[in-house]
Amino acid sequence: MKILLIAGHGGTPYDPGAVGCGYTEAVETRRMVRAVAPLLRAYGFEVALYDQSRDAYKVVRGGGRLPLAGVDYVLEFHLNAGATDEHGNGRTTGAEIFVHRDEPGVTVEQAILRRVCALGLQNRGVKRGNFAVLKHVHERGVSHALVETCFIDDKDDMKVYAAQFRAIAAAIAAGVAEGFGRPVQSEEGAYLVQRKTIAIDGAPYPCSVIVQDGENYVRLRDFVQAGYGVTYDAKTKVPGVVAPQTRTAAEADASVQAHIDAVRAATGLSEATMAYLLRYRYGDALLRKLAEALRQDGSSI
Numbered sequence: 001m002k003i004l005l006i007a008g009h010g011g012t013p014y015d016p017g018a019v020g021c022g023y024t025e026a027v028e029t030r031r032m033v034r035a036v037a038p039l040l041r042a043y044g045f046e047v048a049l050y051d052q053s054r055d056a057y058k059v060v061r062g063g064g065r066l067p068l069a070g071v072d073y074v075l076e077f078h079l080n081a082g083a084t085d086e087h088g089n090g091r092t093t094g095a096e097i098f099v100h101r102d103e104p105g106v107t108v109e110q111a112i113l114r115r116v117c118a119l120g121l122q123n124r125g126v127k128r129g130n131f132a133v134l135k136h137v138h139e140r141g142v143s144h145a146l147v148e149t150c151f152i153d154d155k156d157d158m159k160v161y162a163a164q165f166r167a168i169a170a171a172i173a174a175g176v177a178e179g180f181g182r183p184v185q186s187e188e189g190a191y192l193v194q195r196k197t198i199a200i201d202g203a204p205y206p207c208s209v210i211v212q213d214g215e216n217y218v219r220l221r222d223f224v225q226a227g228y229g230v231t232y233d234a235k236t237k238v239p240g241v242v243a244p245q246t247r248t249a250a251e252a253d254a255s256v257q258a259h260i261d262a263v264r265a266a267t268g269l270s271e272a273t274m275a276y277l278l279r280y281r282y283g284d285a286l287l288r289k290l291a292e293a294l295r296q297d298g299s300s301i
Contacts, residue, residue: 006076040173098145
C-alpha cells in the first residue's frame with residue numbers, strides 16, 4: 001500500500017502558513033512529514049513525499065495535478081490557527097482531521113486522532129470539507145486526510161507539541177497502521193518498539209528493538225539480560241558492553257540435571273529459563289545452590 005505525504009504551505013512565492021508561539025506552519029509541516037515517513041515504512045507501507053519545495057494548494061489551484069499514480073492514501077499536514085491564546089489558559093484547543101465531504105469512511109482518521117489526543121490534546125473530531133487539495137485528491141479516486149495537528153497560536157497546544165513531537169509522529173503512524181488493519185507495536189515515547197530476533201555471538205536472541213528514522217537500536221538492558229556486562233566511562237561519557245564468560249548449555253555437566261529437575265519442579269521455571277541459566281560458565285553451580293536453598297527452605301522437591 002502506497003501513502004503520499006504532503007507538507008502544507010511553502011512553495012514559491014513562499015507561503016509560511018500560520019505563525020504563532022515562535023513557530024511557522026510551513027516549517028513544522030515539513031518536520032512532521034520527515035518524522036512520520038520512516039515510521040510508516042516500519043509498518044510496511046510504501047511512502048512517497050510530495051516535493052517539499054512546492055505548495056500542493058498552489059499547484060492544484062493553478063490547474064496542476066498531484067503525483068497520485070499508484071497512491072492509495074494521502075496524508076496532508078497542517079497546523080491550525082484561530083485560538084489566539086499565545087499566553088495559555090491551561091487548556092488545549094486540540095487536533096482535528098478533515099476528509100472530503102463524500103469520503104465514505106473515517107476509521108483511519110479516528111484511530112489517528114485517538115492516539116494523538118491521548119498525548120494531551122483535545123480531540124476535535126473528524127470533519128468534512130471540500131478544500132482544494134481534498135477535492136482534487138477525491139476526484140482522482142484516492143482517500144485523503146488533512147491533519148490539523150494542533151493550534152499554532154495556542155500556548156498550551158504548542159507546549160504539548162514541543163514536548164511530544166516524536167510521540168505525535170509515532171501516534172499518527174500507529175493510527176494509520178491500526179486503521180488499515182496492520183498490527184501495531186507498542187510505543188515508548190517517540191519510538192516504535194518491535195519484538196525482533198537478533199544474533200548475539202551467532203546465537204538467536206529475542207528482544208525489543210527500537211525503530212527510529214529507519215534505524216534499529218537494541219537497548220543495553222537486553223544485553224544485560226543476555227549475560228553481557230554494561231559499563232560506563234565517566235570521563236568519555238561513553239557506555240560499553242563487556243562480553244560475559246559464558247558457554248553453551250550443551251557444555252553443562254550432565255550431573256547437574258538432577259538439580260535442574262529439582263528447581264523446575266519447585267519453581268515452575270521453564271526449560272528455556274534453565275537453558276538460559278546454564279549459558280553462564282558457573283550456571284551449574286548456581287543451579288546446585290538454588291536446589292540446596294530450596295531444600296533448606298522446605299520446598300517439596
